[in-house]
Amino acid sequence: MNETPIYTEYHPRWYRRRVSTYWWLERSSYLLFILRELSSAFIAWFVVFTLLGIRAVKLGPDSYQAYLNWAASPFLIIVNLVTLFFVVLHAATWFNLAPKAMVVHWRGRKVPGEWIAYANYGAWAVASLVIALILLI
Amino acid sequence: MAKRTIEPLLWTLFSAGGVIAALFIPIQLLLFGVVFPLGLAEAPSRERMLGLIGHPLTRLYLFVMCTMALLHAAHRFRFTLYDGLQIKHLNELINLFCYGGAIVLSIWTLVLLWHIP
Numbered sequence: 001m002n003e004t005p006i007y008t009e010y011h012p013r014w015y016r017r018r019v020s021t022y023w024w025l026e027r028s029s030y031l032l033f034i035l036r037e038l039s040s041a042f043i044a045w046f047v048v049f050t051l052l053g054i055r056a057v058k059l060g061p062d063s064y065q066a067y068l069n070w071a072a073s074p075f076l077i078i079v080n081l082v083t084l085f086f087v088v089l090h091a092a093t094w095f096n097l098a099p100k101a102m103v104v105h106w107r108g109r110k111v112p113g114e115w116i117a118y119a120n121y122g123a124w125a126v127a128s129l130v131i132a133l134i135l136l137i
Numbered sequence: 138m139a140k141r142t143i144e145p146l147l148w149t150l151f152s153a154g155g156v157i158a159a160l161f162i163p164i165q166l167l168l169f170g171v172v173f174p175l176g177l178a179e180a181p182s183r184e185r186m187l188g189l190i191g192h193p194l195t196r197l198y199l200f201v202m203c204t205m206a207l208l209h210a211a212h213r214f215r216f217t218l219y220d221g222l223q224i225k226h227l228n229e230l231i232n233l234f235c236y237g238g239a240i241v242l243s244i245w246t247l248v249l250l251w252h253i254p
Contacts, residue, residue, distance in 0.1 A: 021223060034221050040213035043158050046166050047203050047210075047242060053169065054199070054249050057186045064183040072174035080170030087166055091159035101152075120159075128164035134189070135168055136178055 035086070036093050042086035049080070095120035147212050154209025161202055191253045200250050204243040211239035 020026075024034040049071075056067035070076060098120045099113030173180035181189070189195050215235040219225055 019223065024221060034217070037213055037217040037221065040210040040217060043162060043206050044210040044214070044238075044242075046162055046170075047206050047246075049170070050165070050199075050203065051242070051246060051249060054190060057183060057190055058249070058254060061183045064186065068173065068180055071169065072176075077171065077174050080166060080174075084163065084166050084170060087158070087162045090155075091163055094155050094159040124160055124163075127160045131161065131164045132168065135181055 036089060039086040039090035042083040043090065045079075045083055046087060049083075091124060095124065147208075150205065150208040151212040152209075154205035154207070154212075157202055158206045158209055162206065187253070190250075196250045196253070200246055203246045204239075207239040207242050207246075208236075211235040 024030040053067055053071075056063040071080070095117055099116040102116055104111040104116060168178075169180075172178050190199070212235070215231055218227075218231050218235075224231070
């Protein structure tokens with residue numbers, strides 16, 4: 001964008017402040033916003049990681065063992081720990097926003113927002129427990 | 138007449154995928170990405186995994202979870218690129234990359250889950 005705006009007599013240009021490409025570093029709330037949005041890339045990585053696992057299970061015992069070894073390499077553990085941070089950030093921010101996206105009425109009264117958030121966290125706990133039991137027992 | 142767009146559908150898929158991703162992904166990643174690799178618990182055997190994945194309900198779950206999470210991620214990543222990097226002049230390319238990637242990976246999911254030995 002031109003630093004010195006060109007004005008003509010009849011068509012003055014609008015004044016628009018230039019926004020830095022790194023605007024999201026200016027405040028911690030902006031940074032949290034962009035980190036939350038970036039969680040999308042890590043969700044995509046999780047799906048790829050899972051699909052590779054399904055593929056390995058299908059291919060045979062050797063492939064499955066190779067997949068487990070690969071997942072246990074230091075690099076992959078670090079990648080997945082970072083991914084875990086982002087998916088938990090996604091889950092927490094998502095459930096905290098749920099009351100704003102979903103207004104529930106019960107017998108003519110608005111259900112308090114905290115209840116909606118608690119219900120979401122409860123569902124998260126139940127889903128996690130069920131999956132953990134299936135995979136660990 | 139207002140131009141009909143696909144945007145509302147994309148936002149619906151984004152929300153649905155966001156809920157599914159928030160509920161189911163953290164525990165699965167914790168187990169397969171951290172707990173099993175670090176040896177804190179033993180990973181299920183290949184036979185057990187094959188039995189699990191072979192069940193129609195598990196396959197349905199995995200298909201819905203993967204495709205919805207991908208569509209959610211594609212939509213959000215698109216806006217991350219728009220807002221974060223302000224590369225609005227590359228709209229078509231970004232859309233192709235995000236939604237195209239989600240569709241290609243969804244097809245791979247379907248192919249993988251279609252036939253389990």
